[in-house]
Amino acid sequence: MKYEAVIGLEVHAQLLTESKVFCGSSAEFGGDPNSKTDPVVLGMPGVLPVLNTRAVEYIIRMGLATHCSIAPFSRFARKHYFYPDLPKGYQISQFELPFCSNGHVDVNTEARGQQRIGITRIHLEEDAGKSIHDTAIAGHDSLVDLNRSGVALIEIVSEPDIRSAEEAGQYLAKLKQLVTYLEICDGNMEEGSLRCDANISIRPVGDAEFGVKTEVKNMNSFRNVERAIAYEIERQTNIVESGGRIVQETLLWDANVNTVRSMRSKEEAHDYRYFPEPDIPPLNISEEWVDSIRAALPELPEAKQARFVQNYQLPEYNAEVLTATRSLADYFEKTAADCQDKKLASNWIMSDVLRVLNDTKTDISEFSISPEALAELLNLISDKTISAKIGKTVFEEMLESGGSPRKIVEAKGLMQISDAGALEKIIDEIIENSPSQVEQYRAGKEKIFTYFIGQVMKETRGKANPATVNEILREKLKGA
Amino acid sequence: MKTCIELRQDYQQGGFKLTERVEEMLAKIEAGKHLNAFIQVYADDARQRAAEIDARRDAGEKLGRLAGLFIALKDNMCMAGKRVTCASRILDNFISPYDATVVRKIQDADGIIIGKTNLDEFAMGSSTENSAHGPARHPMNPDYVAGGSSGGSAIAVAAGMTDIALGSDTGGSIRQPAALCGVVGLKPGYGRVSRYGLVAYASSLDQIGPFGKTVSDAALMLEVISGGDSNDATSAHVPVPAFSGYLDTTEKMKFGMPAEFFGDGLDDEIRAAIEALARRLEDAGHTVTKVKLPLTEFAISTYYIIATAEASSNLGRYDGVRYGHRTENAENLESMYVNTRSEGFGPAVKRRIMLGTYVLSSGYYDAYYRKAQQVRNLIKQEYDQAMEAVDVLLTPTTPGPAFRLGERLSDPLKMYLSDIYTVTANLAGIGAISIPLAKTENGFPIGVQLLASSFKEIRLLQAAQAVENLAE
Numbered sequence: 001m002k003y004e005a006v007i008g009l010e011v012h013a014q015l016l017t018e019s020k021v022f023c024g025s026s027a028e029f030g031g032d033p034n035s036k037t038d039p040v041v042l043g044m045p046g047v048l049p050v051l052n053t054r055a056v057e058y059i060i061r062m063g064l065a066t067h068c069s070i071a072p073f074s075r076f077a078r079k080h081y082f083y084p085d086l087p088k089g090y091q092i093s094q095f096e097l098p099f100c101s102n103g104h105v106d107v108n109t110e111a112r113g114q115q116r117i118g119i120t121r122i123h124l125e126e127d128a129g130k131s132i133h134d135t136a137i138a139g140h141d142s143l144v145d146l147n148r149s150g151v152a153l154i155e156i157v158s159e160p161d162i163r164s165a166e167e168a169g170q171y172l173a174k175l176k177q178l179v180t181y182l183e184i185c186d187g188n189m190e191e192g193s194l195r196c197d198a199n200i201s202i203r204p205v206g207d208a209e210f211g212v213k214t215e216v217k218n219m220n221s222f223r224n225v226e227r228a229i230a231y232e233i234e235r236q237t238n239i240v241e242s243g244g245r246i247v248q249e250t251l252l253w254d255a256n257v258n259t260v261r262s263m264r265s266k267e268e269a270h271d272y273r274y275f276p277e278p279d280i281p282p283l284n285i286s287e288e289w290v291d292s293i294r295a296a297l298p299e300l301p302e303a304k305q306a307r308f309v310q311n312y313q314l315p316e317y318n319a320e321v322l323t324a325t326r327s328l329a330d331y332f333e334k335t336a337a338d339c340q341d342k343k344l345a346s347n348w349i350m351s352d353v354l355r356v357l358n359d360t361k362t363d364i365s366e367f368s369i370s371p372e373a374l375a376e377l378l379n380l381i382s383d384k385t386i387s388a389k390i391g392k393t394v395f396e397e398m399l400e401s402g403g404s405p406r407k408i409v410e411a412k413g414l415m416q417i418s419d420a421g422a423l424e425k426i427i428d429e430i431i432e433n434s435p436s437q438v439e440q441y442r443a444g445k446e447k448i449f450t451y452f453i454g455q456v457m458k459e460t461r462g463k464a465n466p467a468t469v470n471e472i473l474r475e476k477l478k479g480a
Numbered sequence: 481m482k483t484c485i486e487l488r489q490d491y492q493q494g495g496f497k498l499t500e501r502v503e504e505m506l507a508k509i510e511a512g513k514h515l516n517a518f519i520q521v522y523a524d525d526a527r528q529r530a531a532e533i534d535a536r537r538d539a540g541e542k543l544g545r546l547a548g549l550f551i552a553l554k555d556n557m558c559m560a561g562k563r564v565t566c567a568s569r570i571l572d573n574f575i576s577p578y579d580a581t582v583v584r585k586i587q588d589a590d591g592i593i594i595g596k597t598n599l600d601e602f603a604m605g606s607s608t609e610n611s612a613h614g615p616a617r618h619p620m621n622p623d624y625v626a627g628g629s630s631g632g633s634a635i636a637v638a639a640g641m642t643d644i645a646l647g648s649d650t651g652g653s654i655r656q657p658a659a660l661c662g663v664v665g666l667k668p669g670y671g672r673v674s675r676y677g678l679v680a681y682a683s684s685l686d687q688i689g690p691f692g693k694t695v696s697d698a699a700l701m702l703e704v705i706s707g708g709d710s711n712d713a714t715s716a717h718v719p720v721p722a723f724s725g726y727l728d729t730t731e732k733m734k735f736g737m738p739a740e741f742f743g744d745g746l747d748d749e750i751r752a753a754i755e756a757l758a759r760r761l762e763d764a765g766h767t768v769t770k771v772k773l774p775l776t777e778f779a780i781s782t783y784y785i786i787a788t789a790e791a792s793s794n795l796g797r798y799d800g801v802r803y804g805h806r807t808e809n810a811e812n813l814e815s816m817y818v819n820t821r822s823e824g825f826g827p828a829v830k831r832r833i834m835l836g837t838y839v840l841s842s843g844y845y846d847a848y849y850r851k852a853q854q855v856r857n858l859i860k861q862e863y864d865q866a867m868e869a870v871d872v873l874l875t876p877t878t879p880g881p882a883f884r885l886g887e888r889l890s891d892p893l894k895m896y897l898s899d900i901y902t903v904t905a906n907l908a909g910i911g912a913i914s915i916p917l918a919k920t921e922n923g924f925p926i927g928v929q930l931l932a933s934s935f936k937e938i939r940l941l942q943a944a945q946a947v948e949n950l951a952e
Contacts, residue, residue, distance in 0.1 A: 039577060039578050042803075043802070044558075044576070044802075045558065045680075045797070046556075046564070046676065046677040046678055046679045046680070047578075048676050048712050050710065087801075087802060088796060089796020090793055144802075271841055275840055275845070278683035279713065280714075
């Protein structure tokens with residue numbers, strides 16, 4: 001029997017608000033342990049939460065970008081459990097009436113083409129602190145760092161619409177792209193500002209009913225998400241195929257040994273005792289507010305992609321690559337604005353620029369060549385001041401020295417030789433010195449033509465205009 | 481007896497020195513030590529503040545509205561650098577790093593905070609017997625309770641150990657001890673006074689309010705502590721009038737007496753005293769009519785579901801991790817939690833945590849908590865409707881006068897019924913005040929309660945003043 005996986009993801013994204021979600025403490029990442037706390041963060045007696053409305057604005061941005069309905073009336077709830085990094089004994093979260101519900105995102109999958117992944121809900125909550133059990137730091141004790149406690153977090157809960165590890169990766173990448181476009185989260189999985197848990201079950205292909213699900217946690221990179229899900233699908237399939245039954249439980253992915261281990265069974269599951277948070281009055285979210293947030297949304301990836309195809313006559317694929325992040329798209333547009341040949345800009349950024357970024361593991365925002373300088377280089381190629389090949393040399397030089405392309409070309413004498421008289425002289429000499437090659441060519445061995453091109457380029461140190469060289473060579477080699 | 485406003489005028493005109501009056505106050509506190517009204521007395525701080533304020537007065541500076549007066553706080557309000565015990569072992573050595581909003585307002589108004597008063601642990605109780613610091617005792621007879629949970633504050637005012645005291649009222653914890661001790665106790669409408677810095681018992685019901693010897697004392701304190709607060713999202717940003725300036729009026733008011741508050745279980749002497757008051761009010765030209773509040777019978781059960789649910793949640797933070805008591809006797813995280821909380825909380829608190837945890841549990845939430853919220857909304861509506869026909873409601877504050885220490889400790893249900901006339905004001909979120917009305921044959925005070933819609937405190941206080949003028 002063939003089985004298919006049914007997967008739903010719960011994705012947490014830390015919001016980039018300056019202060020925490022229910023108090024004025026800094027929400028910045030890092031710092032000395034417990035330095036970003038105050039009586040509210042510490043859950044001291046008598047303190048009260050006051051909602052950071054910027055966080056609400058951010059979650060509404062995400063809701064609008066994922067086609068959710070925005071609740072006109074929303075409220076917070078307390079979710080109870082005891083853990084040392086949860087100062088109040090409850091997390092302020094949402095239960096009934098989350099801010100956003102019933103949305104979707106579309107992803108392109110290899111196996112199933114374009115798929116719509118439903119979003120059940122997006123709600124706002126506070127992050128917990130961190131418990132440190134590492135004996136190198138904590139010895140035989142456990143230590144608690146509450147710097148992260150109270151940082152604004154949104155939880156995006158998907159429908160069980162995902163069918164493979166690859167699709168889960170695509171969906172997660174799409175969410176990361178959206179949160180970074182919206183500038184509400186930095187999307188960094190390794191630092192934990194984007195986190196993902198997966199609910200996974202399998203069922204015989206064609207069945208409408210769901211199988212028993214497990215929840216997999218602790219997948220702290222894109223690669224781990226795909227590996228852990230693939231592992232869990234295989235584990236469940238093996239159990240079922242050998243006549244066993246799946247047990248509902250929560251599993252932890254261990255990336256060191258590529259396996260899952262049980263964290264708690266269904267019987268040990270918490271009763272969170274949700275009830276409406278009495279310290280924060282329910283919120284009325286006016287249509288005007290939502291409209292003003294909608295009006296201020298940045299151009300989103302899909303719209304940008306379509307516009308790139310339209311305005312710059314780029315192929316779909318190029319437009320998709322160039323809009324992968326907002327900063328890359330901005331870089332392209334700034335380059336293209338000063339560039340005669342938009343397609344050339346697209347090709348260079350996709351091949352050369354992205355290669356360098358990939359090799360050096362840097363983001364486009366930290367790239368040393370400005371869009372203006374790149375455009376200047378590309379224009380030198382377009383107007384045939386230099387050849388494309390010399391362009392690559394200049395590009396490398398720009399990376400190294402940071403100089404302007406025109407100055408590099410001038411200083412090194414890299415200007416293309418397009419003057420027919422000068423080239424003719426060089427070509428005549430080469431023909432004269434290569435009697436056997438000339439003979440072969442004239443005898444019909446067309447391939448040897450590249451030998452002459454190579455000789456000219458060698459002689460001119462690559463500066464000869466290839467088109468002119470081509471023309472003159474063909475003419476001369478025809479013979480008398 | 482001088483009202484606080486008269487004392488303040490007297491002080492401003494140089495009638496006395498605070499440096500001298502502070503010693504009188506401290507002497508009274510010392511003399512009444514057996515009543516166990518105070519958990520902490522800030523003698524040195526009070527002396528220093530007294531000297532500072534005297535100096536500013538003598539220099540002709542303009543002084544705040546509480547200059548010349550001493551204030552006591554219930555020991556569930558936070559004051560920077562001072563312990564806040566909540567009369568619980570679990571907070572034994574906890575020192576607050578910050579000021580409650582009411583503390584800041586009192587200090588800005590030049591009131592001198594002389595100490596913090598005894599209470600039922602975490603404000604849970606009706607007799608101030610559930611205290612890690614021992615029971616508070618009735619100022620007229622130490623074998624009797626002073627009521628609770630703000631018993632210490634009521635005693636402090638009744639015995640002249642302070643001019644004004646603050647209490648907190650979740651189901652009657654200001655009004656009930658005020659009635660039992662023969663002082664005025666005011667619970668403002670929900671949101672009138674910031675809860676920031678008040679250690680939470682039941683967040684949707686808790687409200688800070690004043691005790692005073694007179695209605696005008698309570699009015700003066702209310703105008704100082706009221707107002708919206710950016711640190712409390714549930715506080716109301718509504719203008720705060722100078723309440724104490726509105727008390728005397730010749731206007732005739734409409735009093736409504738809900739039949740449900742005069743049924744079985746009400747002490748005969750209290751019933752008679754209130755009926756006599758009703759006649760005197762009519763004689764004075766006011767109207768007294770009967771009103772109906774049929775949902776009253778559900779009030780206590782509704783109250784105990786909501787209050788315990790919120791309490792079970794609010795008290796989750798006392799876990800021994802960051803502050804307060806931590807058990808010596810722990811092998812792992814689980815036993816650290818269990819032993820810390822078992823050692824730290826008293827039986828009345830544990831009972832509420834267990835009840836509250838139960839009513840919020842999955843499978844029981846709809847039957848208890850959700851149902852209670854629905855009933856609460858209906859009670860609110862019922863009060864809104866009743867208030868359309870009258871200015872204030874007139875009821876007993878308590879079913880009986882002060883009772884003996886220990887008498888109800890083993891019978892929680894009977895103890896809970898001490899609040900039968902007071903909890904509805906908290907459920908409905910409206911304002912209510914208890915005013916001393918008469919004395920029983922044995923000499924114990926009898927209080928009468930008035931209730932008015934939220935933010936109608938002027939009318940509430942005017943009616944209270946009218947009652948005070950007619951009291952025996």
